Amino acid sequence: MLGGGRGRAWRARLAAAGLLGGALLLPAAAQANIEVEVSGVSGAMKANAEAYLSIRDAANQKDLDQATVDRLQRQAGPELREALRPFGYYNPFIDARLEGTAPKWKAQYIIHPGPRTVWKRVDIQISGEGAADFEKELKRMHRRLQEGEGILHSDYDEAKAILSSAAYARGYLDAQYAEAELRVTPADNSAEAVLHFDTGPRYRFGEFSIEQTGERPLEDAFLRRYVKIHAGADYDPQKLLDTQFALSDLGYFQSVEMLPQREQAQDHQVPILIRTTPRKSQRYDFGIGYGTDTGVRGSVASDFRHLNDTGHSLHVETQVSHIKNTAAGEYRIPRGDKPGEMFTLNGVLGQQDYSAGLSRFYGFGAGLARTPGKWQRRYYLKYLHEDSTLGEDVTAADMLMPGLTLNRASLDDAIYARQGWSLFFDVHGAVKDAMSSVSFTQAHLIVKGAYPLWQRTRLLARYETGANLVDQFSRLPASQRFFAGGDQSVRGYDYQSIGPRDANGAVVGGNFLTTMSLELETRVYGNWGAATFYDAGGVENHVSPKLKQGIGVGLRYRAPIGSVQIDLAHPVEDNGVRLHIGVRVGL
Structure with missing residues (x-):
């Protein structure tokens, strides 16, 4: 028999052990689990069935117990029947089984969908002022809802939405379904669709007004040039969006709201209020970056908006880098009725380093940018004085150059395009003794494209060609000669290191340029990706230059500003590997 003190100690130890054992057993008892298995159906039907199961x-x-599991098991049959109805199965047979006891159960549901319900009758009627305007939509609805075919609730819903969307897009703002029913008779697996649609009257645009806040509003007549709606025209929501985008793209407004005044409509004409919030009249941008071609680079830019009430603006910018320093300004006068159409007066002062020498230049000019159709055109006249030294070629050139630039792009994303293309073309020239010291004509073409191969992979392609027609190449300054090599040209070669050389081996540029590139890029994890590429290019003084080739691999990071690229490239004709760092925006 234990003594009182020792007995109490043992009893305390036993109690502690019991508590500890209970504590260890409690989590195990709480780990209840039900294994659920659904069979007999697949794809979307199986996914929907599983989603419906409580x-x-x-x-x-x-905290599951047997009573709770039994209740959930009883609910499973009705839930599965409900889950199959959207697919047209109203009379399924469900073999439901529950095995096991607390805390482990296994629930099995073998589904036999049974016969599918089919459309016995499809009754679509359109009445009202616009009844004759929806023949195309009526055919689309009947293609979705065909008598004798199996029903899908989604087909019914989508067919129903076709008329509602089309009516709103065409200005039938009161359009509605007088009757819209999906009637199912499970006893004989048949269904009827009854869709009776009343278009109501067609609305038109009424007068519009533009509301501006701020101390320096723009002239109302100036802004009205960009408004795509006209009083009396059929009401079209797309025109409202087009106007909103156009006014936003002008760059004067922080926000643009299109507010149809439906409650004020008279004779089915809807007044439109356009409410704008101005941006700050001045903007300053500072940038710093690095690229293998340019080294460290920086920029300071300023935009002065609202110089007057007709939208004149001024853009000035200074750029500094290891190879090029410039200061430029452009005075912009809006023209036409599309954003970006303008008359410009500009000037530039700067210098650029080449591997074989240096170029200093200044110039001024005027341009007219227009956008007829999908092409952006810029007509310009530019005077440029340039003193350049490339190897043994020393030139002091004056050039008065008329020119034309064409741009067009079709991209699914302006920053990171997976699919699309872009084209740039420029032609300009000068005539000796017409305020010019040299006669020449230059044409330059760049075509780029992107094509998605798989969900995470895209193929990028680029082709560039250029040509000079000039009598005395030695009188042509550096800025008008062609070079190749570098981050945006033939990787594996130094910037502007490809081209004809003089007797001392200095690269002095040439008259004919050809470069091309193919790149396969795959996103690997998150915003990180990898690429492999092949580049080729050459510059000569004859039409078909010999192409130097570069191959390599790269690391990619998708950033808000574009695709950050770090490439290792090997020149096929030479030894070694060259590092290229840069940013690709768009293509």
Whole structure:
């Protein structure tokens, strides 16, 4: 027999052990689980069936008991029947089985969908002022809802939405379904679709007004040039969006709201209020970056908006880098009725380093940018004085150059394009003794494209060609000669290191340029990706230059500003590997 003190100690130890054992057993008892298995159907039907099952949602609850599981099992049959109805199966047979006891169960549901319900009758009627305007939509609805075919609730819903969307887009703002029913008779697996649609009257645009806030509003007549709606025209929501985008793209407004005044409509004409919030009249940008071609680079830019009430603006910018320093300004006068159409007066002062020498230049000019159709055109006249030294070629050139630039792009994303293309073309020239010291004509073409191969992979392609027609190449300054090599040309070669050389081996540029590139880029994890590429290019003084080739691999990071690229490139004709760092925006 234990003594009182020792007995109490042992009893305390036993009690502690019991508590510890209970504590260890409690989590194990709480780990209830239900294994749920659905068979007999697949794809979207199986996914929907699983989504409807309450027992599946509760499968890992810690406080499950037998009564709760039995209740969930009883709910499973009605839930599965409900899940199959959107696919047209109203009379399924469900073999439901529940095995096991607390805390482990296994629930099995073998589904036999049974016969599919088919459309017995499809009754679509359109009445009202616009009844004759929806023949195309009526055919689309009948293609979705065909008598004798199996029903899908989604087809019914989508067919129903066709008329509603089309009516709103065409200005039938009161359009509605007088009757819209999906009638199912499970006894004989048949269904009827009854869709009776009343278009109501067609609305038109009324007068519009532009509301501006701020101390320096723009002239109302100036802004009205960019408004795409006209009083009396059929009401078209797309025209409202077009106007909103156009006014936003002008760059004067922080926000643009299109507010149809439906409650003020008279004779079915809807007044439109356009409410704008101005941006700050001045903007300053500072930038710093690095590229293998340019080294460290920086920029300071300023935009002065609202110089007057007709939208004149001024843009000035200074750029500094290891190879090029410039200061430029452009005075912009809006023209036409599209954003970006303008008359410009500009000037530039700067210098650029080449591997074989240096160029200093200044110039001024005027341009007219227009956008007829999908092409952006810029007509310009530019005077440029340039003193350049490339090897043994020393030139002091004056050039008065008329020219034309064409741009067009079709991209699914302006920053990171997976699919699309872009084209740039420029032609300009000068005539000796017409305020010019040299006669020449230059044409330059760049075509780029992107094509998605798989969900995470895209193929990028680029082709560039250029040509000079000039009598005395030695009188042509550096800026008008062609070079190749570098981050945006033939990787594996130094910037502007490809081209004809003089007797001392200095690269002095040439008259004919050809470069091309193919790149396969794959996103690997998150915003990180990898690429492999092949580049080729050459510059000569004859039409078909010999092409130097570069191959390599690269690391990619998708950033808000574009695709950051770090490439290792090997020149096929030479030894070694060259590092290229840069940013690609768009293509």
